[in-house]
Amino acid sequence: MTEALIITIDGPSGSGKGTISQRVAQKLGLQLLDSGALYRLVALCSIRQAVDPDDVVKLAELARTLPVSFKLGSEGVAAFLNGEDVSQAIRLEEVGLVASKVAALPEVRAALLERQRDFAAPPGLVADGRDMGTVVFPNATIKIFLTASAEERANRRFNQLKARGESVSLARLLEDIQERDSRDMNRQVSPLKPAEDAVIIDSSQMGIDDVQDAILAIVDNR
Secondary structure (H helix, E strand, O other): OOOOEEEEEEOOOOOOHHHHHHHHHHHHOOEEEEHHHHHHHHHHHHHHOOOOOOOHHHHHHHHHHOOEEEEEEOOEEEEEEOOEEOOOHHHOHHHHHHHHHHOOOHHHHHHHHHHHHOOOOOOEEEEEEOOHHHHHOOOOOEEEEEEOOHHHHHHHHHHHHHHOOOOOOHHHHHHHHHHHHHHHHHOOOOOOOOOOOOEEEEOOOOOHHHHHHHHHHHHHHO
């Protein structure tokens, strides 16, 4: 890990860290770790196999043996499960809600920890998640904590889903985000919080290009 440039971008659900991480990785020619996708893949696999959400042993086993691979292309990161492109399937709201619950389990987090660290290799890595800078890569070169108000994040998600033709409730999306925030920030293992040496960026009033430029400026200054 010490030989590679590691940039961690943590933050709550809907803060835009996934899109920003992809942009920064492509701009700098670095590898990308979408840690949230790993938890979503565990969730999707558990749903498909009808695993009891309280069966911690089985969920941890799924996390350890998950046949997953990623490919970074011009349109972002494609996630593959057993060779099947499940990039769209893991973004379903149902999967996201299960993933948030799965991610709160210490056994699952422990099972995925080394798999995440294995992504760090020269020339470098952009790691997107909730505990990248605090737990997974505590010695990262640059740490960013990207956030936005819950209302703004709900609005962004609402617009995304409406653009896909889905019928959604803004009030329900806001409630889901607030519940997910509470669960992520109050879990016993790896709670969502900025690393002590992280740069905090509030994107509530910023466009995506502005956020990207701000992060690239931080990289240049380092």
